[in-house]
Amino acid sequence: MKTIKHITLSLVIAIALNACTPKMAFTSSSVVPAASGTINVKKDKNENYTLKVNVHNLAESKNLTPSKGSYLVWMKQNDRSVKKLGQLNPSGKTLTASLSATAVAKPQEVFITAEDNAEILYPAGQTVLTTEK
Template sequence: MKLIKPIATGLCFALLLSACTPKMSFTNSSVIPAATGTIAVKKDKNENYTLAVQVKNMAEAKNLTPAKDTYLVWMKQDDRSVKKLGQLSPSGKTLTASLKATAVAKPQVVFITAEDNVDVRYPAGQTILTTEK
């Protein structure tokens, strides 16, 4: 009986932590089938959302068909507007990349596109990974 209260408290604490840090996963890519990734979303003390994007097994953008220059990370917000979060540059043996970004609105969908240059204002290239089902 004495163990029930600490276990229940621990479970409640774990649920609270998981509610504060939802994790989104990218769906399988038809463009780069080996590519995988996750996004951790947290709300900070200023009521902003911090996003930590982690991907691996990304082919170099120049090796895509057609060849591209870079990968960009975007998010759709509640009002369906799209915001560019930043650039991914896969490197190393497992072609990993990460990005940390801050947004005022909660992300509804996060996606990665292959683009001709980093300065594009709206996604125009092929979608490589997305959290949308």
């Protein structure tokens, strides 16, 4: 009987932890086929969402065809509005890039675009990676 209680408790804890820290993965890209990455989402003590984006094998934006100035990370919210989270700058042998951001709303989709200008307020360039299926 004690074993069943321990198993049940372990399952409840695992489900609770999984609900608090969802992990999203980017789908493969035809623009940058070798690129891959994940997004970890957590709710903080202020009821905001913290997002940690990690991407690997993301070719430098200047090497795309046509050449672009930067990669920007965006999220879609429940109301279908889009919020810019920040810029990615791949570096090193594995062309790794990461970004930490905070959002008031829970992300429904996270995507990365290749843009000419990092200062834009809305996505205009080609989507490179997305969590949308």
